[in-house]
Amino acid sequence: ETGVTQTPRHLVMGMTNKKSLKCEQHLGHNAMYWYKQSAKKPLELMFVYSLEERVENNSVPSRFSPECPNSSHLFLHLHTLQPEDSALYLCASSPRVADTAYEQYFGPGTRLTVT
């Protein structure tokens, strides 16, 4: 148990559906992250939030839309996804963004399958 929870753990959706992934951290951290993990590929950083403000958006397609209503919660809204978007989506948090020593704490991920 890392103090970061994600729901749902598994999601199957059609290309025309709209769904949302939820992440919650109980660690009092100020930074939250969305990553995409595909088989045998490095983790891809998607979005970074610091104190509810988006500070990084790594050329992610607009069919992925993040939302951070407060420093404990992070959402990833999904719409009109493609089969290549099937992957494990990981949420992480850390005390601050620009900090050398602090590690990131990860949630268990949502396994997304787009049909």
Add this chain to the structure above:
Amino acid sequence: GQNIDQPTEMTATEGAIVQINCTYQTSGFNGLFWYQQHAGEAPTFLSYNVLDGLEEKGRFSSFLSRSKGYSYLLLKELQMKDSASYLCAVKDSNYQLIWGAGTKLIIKP
């Protein structure tokens, strides 16, 4: 571009020692991290190196040479539960983590 290289898969025997290497080329360096990830689970933090040398933590040790852009994770007295993927990541000059693709470690009895 930025790049982290580590072997795709390694096999070792229970009770033995294994060394997982990681080489990196990044824009700046603000530390190197090793994470462990069991199948279907979250990555969990193992170690952090920012200065050259060896950091020991129980059965696990991590080494860094900044001049060579090189690190390794050393696992001693291997146990079956050590079967997992091991991820190497470097914090670049923008404090972003750049990740390797991970090394899948298979432990055999």
